[in-house]
Amino acid sequence: MGALIEAHQLRKNFGDITAVDGISLSVARGEVLGFLGPNGAGKSTTMKMITGFLEPDSGRAVICGHDVQEAPKLAKAKFGYVPEGAPSYSEMTTRAFLAFIAEIRGYRGGEIAKRIDAAVEKTGLAPVLDQTIETLSKGYKRRVGVAQAILHDPPVLVMDEPTDGLDPNQKHHVRELIKAMAAEKAIIISTHILEEVEAVCTRAVVINRGTIVADGTAEDLLHRIRHHGAVSIRVPTERSEAAIRVLQAAKHVAGVETLGKANGHIHIRAFPREGALETADVAAVLRAQQIPIDELYIERGRLDEVFRQITTSDEQKRQTNGEGAAHA
Amino acid sequence: MRETFDTSWIIAKREFRAYFATPLAIVFLTIFVASTGAFAFYIGGFFDRGQADLYPFFAYHPWLYLLLVPAVAMRLWAEERKTGTIELLMTLPVSPVEAILGKFFAAWAFIGLALVCTFPMWITVNALGDPDNGVILTSYLGSFLMAGAFLAIGSFVSAMTKNQVIAFILAATIAFLFTMSGFEMVQNAVKTWLPDLVTQAVSAMSVLAHFERITRGVLEAPTLVYFVSMIVFFLFATVLAVEQKKAE
Numbered sequence: 345m346g347a348l349i350e351a352h353q354l355r356k357n358f359g360d361i362t363a364v365d366g367i368s369l370s371v372a373r374g375e376v377l378g379f380l381g382p383n384g385a386g387k388s389t390t391m392k393m394i395t396g397f398l399e400p401d402s403g404r405a406v407i408c409g410h411d412v413q414e415a416p417k418l419a420k421a422k423f424g425y426v427p428e429g430a431p432s433y434s435e436m437t438t439r440a441f442l443a444f445i446a447e448i449r450g451y452r453g454g455e456i457a458k459r460i461d462a463a464v465e466k467t468g469l470a471p472v473l474d475q476t477i478e479t480l481s482k483g484y485k486r487r488v489g490v491a492q493a494i495l496h497d498p499p500v501l502v503m504d505e506p507t508d509g510l511d512p513n514q515k516h517h518v519r520e521l522i523k524a525m526a527a528e529k530a531i532i533i534s535t536h537i538l539e540e541v542e543a544v545c546t547r548a549v550v551i552n553r554g555t556i557v558a559d560g561t562a563e564d565l566l567h568r569i570r571h572h573g574a575v576s577i578r579v580p581t582e583r584s585e586a587a588i589r590v591l592q593a594a595k596h597v598a599g600v601e602t603l604g605k606a607n608g609h610i611h612i613r614a615f616p617r618e619g620a621l622e623t624a625d626v627a628a629v630l631r632a633q634q635i636p637i638d639e640l641y642i643e644r645g646r647l648d649e650v651f652r653q654i655t656t657s658d659e660q661k662r663q664t665n666g667e668g669a670a671h672a
Numbered sequence: 673m674r675e676t677f678d679t680s681w682i683i684a685k686r687e688f689r690a691y692f693a694t695p696l697a698i699v700f701l702t703i704f705v706a707s708t709g710a711f712a713f714y715i716g717g718f719f720d721r722g723q724a725d726l727y728p729f730f731a732y733h734p735w736l737y738l739l740l741v742p743a744v745a746m747r748l749w750a751e752e753r754k755t756g757t758i759e760l761l762m763t764l765p766v767s768p769v770e771a772i773l774g775k776f777f778a779a780w781a782f783i784g785l786a787l788v789c790t791f792p793m794w795i796t797v798n799a800l801g802d803p804d805n806g807v808i809l810t811s812y813l814g815s816f817l818m819a820g821a822f823l824a825i826g827s828f829v830s831a832m833t834k835n836q837v838i839a840f841i842l843a844a845t846i847a848f849l850f851t852m853s854g855f856e857m858v859q860n861a862v863k864t865w866l867p868d869l870v871t872q873a874v875s876a877m878s879v880l881a882h883f884e885r886i887t888r889g890v891l892e893a894p895t896l897v898y899f900v901s902m903i904v905f906f907l908f909a910t911v912l913a914v915e916q917k918k919a920e
Binding site: 398433436444445 | 682763
């Protein structure tokens with residue numbers, strides 16, 4: 345079976361503002377797609393089009409083979425959606441709210457209670473089943489939102505910032521829940537929290553200004569960083585010149601840069617010539633010159649660096665392009 | 673068709689219960705019953721007329737509905753949009769028509785309940801004399817239809833705004849215009865600068881004229897058509913408004 349979620353060239357304008365400008369993506373069973381982007385990049389708008397809440401100006405979204413605009417009921421039966429902030433009818437009790445969702449989803453009689461039990465067990469809502477939702481903490485409210493989305497055990501889950509505003513324990517809980525369901529579902533979660541991508545996502549799509557600027561695993565994204573795979577070395581300041589000289593001469597090293605001095609130590613970064621640079625090789629070269637090594641590790645880079653690089657360089661490029669055009 | 677009915681019914685049940693989530697429902701019912709009674713006895717001169725009918729009771733319903741029906745209708749869509757639950761509702765396997773019908777019928781049933789609560793009036797008039805119960809029944813039906821028409825207006829206005837206060841005021845204003853259009857004062861004003869045909873059309877649009885006929889015991893096809901088409905028209909407008917405005 346192919347992708348369970350497919351978006352083809354989705355486009356949406358709000359007045360003069362282009363919110364989403366030709367986004368295509370597909371998510372297969374077993375994949376958790378992290379949908380990243382700065383605030384206002386078009387994440388929520390895209391998700392609203394995928395779930396059929398918003399009609400795209402052009403392009404289409406297909407869930408499990410059903411076009412969301414042409415066969416909305418069939419498509420909507422196949423996914424669960426947690427909108428931003430996980431809204432729910434706050435005057436209802438958790439149980440009554442879930443029962444309402446179950447009825448709308450077509451369950452009747454004893455099936456309703458069974459469905460509620462299953463969803464409540466997964467989301468840990470048992471202690472608050474008979475409380476009205478408005479009296480619940482933010483974490484519980486969010487879980488109610490997740491519970492209604494997984495009530496019918498849908499093959500597709502779409503969650504808009506499911507952990508936003510939760511405390512670390514609650515975040516952990518929601519992520520564990522997503523991981524537990526990941527194997528048999530196709531899941532999209534939007535977030536601007538990058539640790540989430542490494543924690544739960546099998547793939548990440550970064551969007552900026554309504555277009556996709558990167559698509560790959562967290563590891564793929566990290567490769568975009570200039571110093572990904574570089575070796576970081578800390579040596580005593582008095583030996584810095586010797587260390588730099590030795591490293592520049594080493595055959596695997598393409599270049600060396602000094603990052604800064606602190607507490608009598610200097611921080612140097614060595615870039616690999618081609619392929620990977622082994623810490624053992626670097627250590628051997630330095631030891632050969634009796635240079636003491638205080639710290640030595642391979643840099644992976646951090647996702648937020650990639651994120652910043654992708655989403656801001658894009659902006660700068662546009663600005664320079666704009667200026668270039670103005671000069672021309 | 674059956675599916676539409678089922679889904680609307682589920683939504684209507686939820687909505688109807690939502691009215692009773694706060695003491696507001698009870699307050700509303702009390703105000704409704706008390707004020708219909710007060711109007712009938714003090715302003716309508718229920719006793720002084722010396723007639724065994726409920727005409728003074730029903731005569732003030734249009735005016736009461738002007739304020740009370742928008743109060744019931746204002747939350748229908750404005751609240752969904754304000755709290756964001758509209759996004760949840762519209763991404764469930766529910767069509768806009770099903771949602772709109774469900775909400776409308778819940779609100780209508782609530783008004784119906786308020787009308788039912790006025791049954792002591794009926795008992796009173798039967799105890800005091802020998803009224804034409806057919807006329808009373810027709811009047812109740814007419815009053816219920818008129819409430820439905822006002823509710824449909826309220827539903828439409830509620831879908832146009834997130835703000836319940838604005839929804840209330842706008843709905844009351846539109847309902848007021850529909851009520852007033854049959855008044856002689858308005859008629860005279862229109863007559864002076866518009867052709868007769870328009871004057872007649874404006875008059876035919878009047879809620880008051882149609883309701884008046886019903887309370888006299890005359891329930892004719894044009895009146896039925898009038899109220900039903902008001903309801904259908906404004907519910908259709910609600911569908912468009914919800915589709916247009918839901919994401920704002």
